[in-house]
Amino acid sequence: MILTNTTNYFGDLVSFLAEKMGIGGQILAYVIVAAVYLGFFAIAGLLLVYIERRVAAFFQLRLGPNRVGPHGIFQTIADALKLLSKEIFGTNRKDNLLYTTAYYLVIIAALVSLSVIPFSIGVQAYDLNIGVFFISAVSSVGVLGILFGGWGSNNKYSLIGGMRSGLQMISYELSSGLAILTIILLAGTLQMSGIIEAQRDTWFILKGHIPAWIAFFIFVIAGTAESNRTPFDLPEGEAELGAGYHSEYSGMGFAYFFLAEFINMFIIAAVGVTLFFGGWLAPFGITDTLPWQPLWGAVWFFLKVAVFIFFMMWFRWTFPRLRIDQLLTLEWKYLLPIGLLNIVLMAVIVYYNVLISF
Amino acid sequence: MKTVTLNTGDLKSQEYFLNMGPQHPATHGVLRLILTMDGEIVKNIEPDLGYIHRSIEKQCEYEGYKQIIHLTDRMDYLSSHINNEAVALAIEQALEIEVPERVKVIRTIMGELTRIASHLLWWGVMGMDVGALTTFMYAFRDREMINDIMEETCGARLTMSYSTPGGVMFDLHPNFQKRVKEFIPHLRSVIPKYDELLTGNVIFQKRMKGVGVLSYEDAISHGASGPVARGSGVSCDRRIKDPYSAFKARDIKFNEILFTEGDNLARYNVRMKEMLESLNIIEQLIDNIPDDGIQAKTKALIKLPKGEFLQRVETARGDMGVYIVSDGKKNPYRVKFRSPGFSNLNALIEIGKGHLIADLVAIMSTLDFVVPDIDR
Numbered sequence: 201m202i203l204t205n206t207t208n209y210f211g212d213l214v215s216f217l218a219e220k221m222g223i224g225g226q227i228l229a230y231v232i233v234a235a236v237y238l239g240f241f242a243i244a245g246l247l248l249v250y251i252e253r254r255v256a257a258f259f260q261l262r263l264g265p266n267r268v269g270p271h272g273i274f275q276t277i278a279d280a281l282k283l284l285s286k287e288i289f290g291t292n293r294k295d296n297l298l299y300t301t302a303y304y305l306v307i308i309a310a311l312v313s314l315s316v317i318p319f320s321i322g323v324q325a326y327d328l329n330i331g332v333f334f335i336s337a338v339s340s341v342g343v344l345g346i347l348f349g350g351w352g353s354n355n356k357y358s359l360i361g362g363m364r365s366g367l368q369m370i371s372y373e374l375s376s377g378l379a380i381l382t383i384i385l386l387a388g389t390l391q392m393s394g395i396i397e398a399q400r401d402t403w404f405i406l407k408g409h410i411p412a413w414i415a416f417f418i419f420v421i422a423g424t425a426e427s428n429r430t431p432f433d434l435p436e437g438e439a440e441l442g443a444g445y446h447s448e449y450s451g452m453g454f455a456y457f458f459l460a461e462f463i464n465m466f467i468i469a470a471v472g473v474t475l476f477f478g479g480w481l482a483p484f485g486i487t488d489t490l491p492w493q494p495l496w497g498a499v500w501f502f503l504k505v506a507v508f509i510f511f512m513m514w515f516r517w518t519f520p521r522l523r524i525d526q527l528l529t530l531e532w533k534y535l536l537p538i539g540l541l542n543i544v545l546m547a548v549i550v551y552y553n554v555l556i557s558f
Numbered sequence: 559m560k561t562v563t564l565n566t567g568d569l570k571s572q573e574y575f576l577n578m579g580p581q582h583p584a585t586h587g588v589l590r591l592i593l594t595m596d597g598e599i600v601k602n603i604e605p606d607l608g609y610i611h612r613s614i615e616k617q618c619e620y621e622g623y624k625q626i627i628h629l630t631d632r633m634d635y636l637s638s639h640i641n642n643e644a645v646a647l648a649i650e651q652a653l654e655i656e657v658p659e660r661v662k663v664i665r666t667i668m669g670e671l672t673r674i675a676s677h678l679l680w681w682g683v684m685g686m687d688v689g690a691l692t693t694f695m696y697a698f699r700d701r702e703m704i705n706d707i708m709e710e711t712c713g714a715r716l717t718m719s720y721s722t723p724g725g726v727m728f729d730l731h732p733n734f735q736k737r738v739k740e741f742i743p744h745l746r747s748v749i750p751k752y753d754e755l756l757t758g759n760v761i762f763q764k765r766m767k768g769v770g771v772l773s774y775e776d777a778i779s780h781g782a783s784g785p786v787a788r789g790s791g792v793s794c795d796r797r798i799k800d801p802y803s804a805f806k807a808r809d810i811k812f813n814e815i816l817f818t819e820g821d822n823l824a825r826y827n828v829r830m831k832e833m834l835e836s837l838n839i840i841e842q843l844i845d846n847i848p849d850d851g852i853q854a855k856t857k858a859l860i861k862l863p864k865g866e867f868l869q870r871v872e873t874a875r876g877d878m879g880v881y882i883v884s885d886g887k888k889n890p891y892r893v894k895f896r897s898p899g900f901s902n903l904n905a906l907i908e909i910g911k912g913h914l915i916a917d918l919v920a921i922m923s924t925l926d927f928v929v930p931d932i933d934r
């Protein structure tokens with residue numbers, strides 16, 4: 201089941217401008233779409249940093265940023281400006297090529313993953329027929345960036361951080377892949393909009409009862425690990441490694457790594473919401489009859505993503521960090537076998553069609 | 559096309575040196591460890607000291623006895639009051655003066671408050687070292703209450719210099735008893751919450767249990783003391799072995815916390831339980847502070863009789879000794895401080911080997927170093 205005739209506002213824009221102005225219009229449309237995504241990237245990144253700091257502050261009996269602008273919302277913008285104006289300062293013993301490509305790889309991986317995420321009805325740059333697969337493939341490129349950064353910095357702490365990151369991301373991608381596969385068995389498609397459409401009657405987290413819940417928990421654990429956040433923040437591990445793989449970066453180089461981490465968190469949350477909680481679908485279709493459907497879709501999508509992200513922040517500010525061997529034990533001895541069994545279970549459930557639906 | 563064959567015999571893994579410190583977040587100051595690493599496994603640890611050496615012992619030889627006390631603040635700054643007390647006790651012992659009981663009680667209460675403050679700070683940093691950043695803020699909130707109590711009475715929050723030979727500098731602030739009584743139930747109510755936040759956490763338990771085991775024999779042979787030794791089952795509390803101040807003057811009931819596992823978790827539990835014991839001690843003293851003055855009669859210029867004098871006290875980190883050799887002049891001939899941190903560092907060299915670097919950080923945290931105490 202591949203949806204081909206759904207609305208896509210970005211696609212409409214491209215064909216509209218191409219019709220009016222020919223090839224020039226098409227290029228203009230691409231530029232506009234790219235600008236929209238870059239703008240979203242920057243705003244979402246800065247907003248998430250602000251939210252993270254506020255949430256952390258509330259967990260830690262603090263106030264957080266509250267001076268620049270109302271409730272301190274411009275604090276992260278001020279910080280970004282500071283980072284922009286900073287000198288790019290690093291070691292002179294770096295491996296120049298790897299050192300400088302590292303943060304571009306990280307940020308490109310995060311940006312490209314965004315393009316297939318359905319923010320609302322028809323608000324999606326590319327509705328690829330292999331959308332989920334595309335995300336997991338592209339997000340693996342980010343690992344390369346971190347590995348390059350760790351190696352290219354020519355710093356032992358960075359190297360340990362980079363190597364840890366490679367180990368961790370490659371391991372946990374298996375688990376998140378299996379969790380995604382479990383849901384794909386239910387959906388019968390890899391296309392993001394198709395997956396959402398298949399949940400119109402019941403969200404997959406309910407439809408696939410126990411296996412879906414297991415897949416969800418595995419996905420949350422693996423997703424947290426893939427975004428390098430506590431309890432899986434070993435690549436940075438500030439108590440052990442200083443700042444890990446980005447010790448030797450300053451200014452915007454550091455900011456790119458930092459922003460990419462937050463965007464990755466958003467992507468994990470968005471994929472989780474799309475796979476398990478019906479993406480932009482309203483719960484029980486309560487807003488389906490109202491006008492401005494794409495707007496309502498976006499409202500529900502961002503609401504769900506916000507809850508998901510809040511949970512990830514909650515983990516970060518309450519859990520201690522795992523050790524590297526415990527991290528690998530958790531993945532290879534527990535999550536992976538459970539994930540494999542879970543797929544079989546889900547296949548049986550789908551085959552005999554014992555699904556819950558309202 | 560040329561085929562590349564890989565001879566696995568040519569592949570060598572190489573040990574490398576890793577400089578941990580002097581500027582490193584986990585060394586809590588300027589401790590420098592030269593680590594020999596194999597991948598992430600620590601093969602050898604070589605502490606390199608001297609980055610914060612201020613020749614305190616040598617300085618003492620040029621200062622009068624009243625002034626020495628102020629230098630000891632800067633050694634183990636987290637138990638500064640107990641350091642002061644140790645020097646004051648040593649001088650009083652040499653002069654054979656009996657201080658008023660009020661002074662003894664005040665010193666003990668202050669000492670136990672200092673111990674709690676030190677352990678609270680340790681707890682916060684302990685959480686940070688294993689990656690749980692929130693503990694830091696919670697611990698500092700409660701430690702702040704102690705600092706406020708200290709500030710009211712002695713005017714300083716950290717380096718108090720409150721004890722003088724023969725007494726204490728000022729009388730207690732009128733609010734003192736009230737605020738200490740407010741603090742005791744507060745800490746009793748938050749420690750279970752701390753346990754929920756960190757101690758009970760499954761990741762934390764896994765990180766702590768069975769890691770960095772210091773055996774009973776090793777603890778003794780390395781001269782470990784304080785919570786580190788008590789975590790290995792060595793009974794070494796100076797408050798019980800040779801009581802001083804109110805521990806001698808009053809009949810105070812408290813338990814020496816002993817664990818026999820010797821691992822990180824044991825050391826952790828010793829400190830957590832010690833905080834509650836310290837509260838018990840304060841509770842037994844706070845209601846009946848006698849009113850017989852805050853200063854015994856001493857001369858303006860103290861001269862110790864010829865001889866050698868030793869005073870041992872229990873600081874938050876362990877057994878602190880003050881050894882004064884006097885030749886009868888107004889300043890000592892030689893002063894030697896036996897600092898608990900230095901001996902506990904020996905234990906690190908023993909138990910840190912063979913662990914991962916993340917565990918080394920956790921072990922260092924449970925050994926609870928204060929680097930100026932090691933270097934002096």
